[in-house]
Amino acid sequence: MTATEEMLRQSLHARADRTALEPTPMLDVVRRARELRRRSRRTTLIAAAAAVAAVGVPAGLALGSAGPDSSPSPADTTVTMDSLSDLPMGAPPAVDYVLDRTYVSADGTKTELVVDPGSVHDAAPYSGGVLVATRSQAGDSVGIADQVLFGPGVQVENKSCGGEELAVSGDGAHAAYTFFDNGCDRWTSVVLRWGPTGEGTGDPLDIVTTNGQRVEPVGVTADRVLYNVVDSTGGEPRLRVYTTDEWGPPLEVKGIARASTWDPTAGRVAGCSVDGQCVVVDEGDGSVQLTLDPGETPLSFSPDGRFLATATASDEQSPTVTVRDSRTGDVVTTLAGDDAAFQGDESSVAWEGSAHLLIARVDGDGEALVRLGIDGSAELATPATEPTLGGYLLPGA
Numbered sequence: 001m002t003a004t005e006e007m008l009r010q011s012l013h014a015r016a017d018r019t020a021l022e023p024t025p026m027l028d029v030v031r032r033a034r035e036l037r038r039r040s041r042r043t044t045l046i047a048a049a050a051a052v053a054a055v056g057v058p059a060g061l062a063l064g065s066a067g068p069d070s071s072p073s074p075a076d077t078t079v080t081m082d083s084l085s086d087l088p089m090g091a092p093p094a095v096d097y098v099l100d101r102t103y104v105s106a107d108g109t110k111t112e113l114v115v116d117p118g119s120v121h122d123a124a125p126y127s128g129g130v131l132v133a134t135r136s137q138a139g140d141s142v143g144i145a146d147q148v149l150f151g152p153g154v155q156v157e158n159k160s161c162g163g164e165e166l167a168v169s170g171d172g173a174h175a176a177y178t179f180f181d182n183g184c185d186r187w188t189s190v191v192l193r194w195g196p197t198g199e200g201t202g203d204p205l206d207i208v209t210t211n212g213q214r215v216e217p218v219g220v221t222a223d224r225v226l227y228n229v230v231d232s233t234g235g236e237p238r239l240r241v242y243t244t245d246e247w248g249p250p251l252e253v254k255g256i257a258r259a260s261t262w263d264p265t266a267g268r269v270a271g272c273s274v275d276g277q278c279v280v281v282d283e284g285d286g287s288v289q290l291t292l293d294p295g296e297t298p299l300s301f302s303p304d305g306r307f308l309a310t311a312t313a314s315d316e317q318s319p320t321v322t323v324r325d326s327r328t329g330d331v332v333t334t335l336a337g338d339d340a341a342f343q344g345d346e347s348s349v350a351w352e353g354s355a356h357l358l359i360a361r362v363d364g365d366g367e368a369l370v371r372l373g374i375d376g377s378a379e380l381a382t383p384a385t386e387p388t389l390g391g392y393l394l395p396g397a
Helices: 003-016 027-045 048-055
Strands: 077-080 096-100 101-105 109-114 119-128 129-133 144-150 155-163 174-180 188-198 206-207 213-220 222-230 239-245 258-263 268-272 278-282 289-290 296-301 307-312 319-323 331-336 349-352 356-363 366-373 377-380
Touching: 003 048, 048 109, 119 144, 129 174, 155 213, 188 213, 188 222, 213 258, 222 258, 239 258, 258 296, 268 296, 278 296, 296 349, 319 356, 331 366
Parallel strands: 077 331
Antiparallel strands: 096 101, 101 109, 119 129, 129 144, 144 155, 155 174, 174 188, 188 206, 213 222, 222 239, 258 268, 268 278, 278 289, 296 307, 307 319, 319 331, 349 356, 356 366, 366 377
């Protein structure tokens, strides 16, 4: 086993063991589990390159919504939330979400996921069902998951040796995922597949990548997909970002090493370089459109591309969520709080239209989805309930 492989093995074990729970308060257990999931997401794709570059690359595309097309006027406000009980109760979420082992559609339909508690890494509507990526039991390879397609409470398909990350289009009509072409050998080719989320609404499209590449879909439309790649074919792993469609060759996105979120309507990608600096670039020529503050990572563009949600980590408290004007960088609104834990990755946020952002939070009052408005408003989208091991997850991020 090479030094890189040993590092990957240790990293996987350190971040994926969510069952060895000491007799500590449930909130501490939940927070530790969320931190493991957050770290796993951000190291899944870049672990190989990190061994060479000795740096970490911070890590989205959140599922769009049927929210209002018009947005209230943005306001530069900071919402400080020290407890979920500080917030009033609002309307239910207008997007799909997962709570531990239950997938809840925007219309309120619930699909029970027959998986282990806390094992769901990502989920997305697909082919009339729910595609779920769970933590794999298939060896020590980072980035491998078991993928299960569920119907109304019934497991209808099981594919081991798939990718951990799923992506959903802004209109919720298409989803993308990856799976290994030949068993669980990470040196075989990977199939990148994207298709409609509804049953019988079209055929999926496949792209087969070169052996030795690890692929992570980030964003998808009806005919295009944006994805990250760790390319090990030339010896030293290299991080790259591509867009492709059914007909032409992949086009590399310059200026970033890993993408987090995509604004396909304006051709912009937000992501980070190998030195950790996060920016918004033009997908065509790689020119920098916006530079984020040090330590600030992009999470999700709003469906109309007007706003960009970001997270800023802190050693003293949970990450702060900021909504910026995606072109000027001006701060629109911020959600902060000393005691309210935000997971800090792209699976923890989702836009409802372009006026509201859902954010998964957990504190001593329980866990809930918080709705943050660009006008500075804040309310609960779900009641605060006893924390679960899996917690809230917003699909396709």
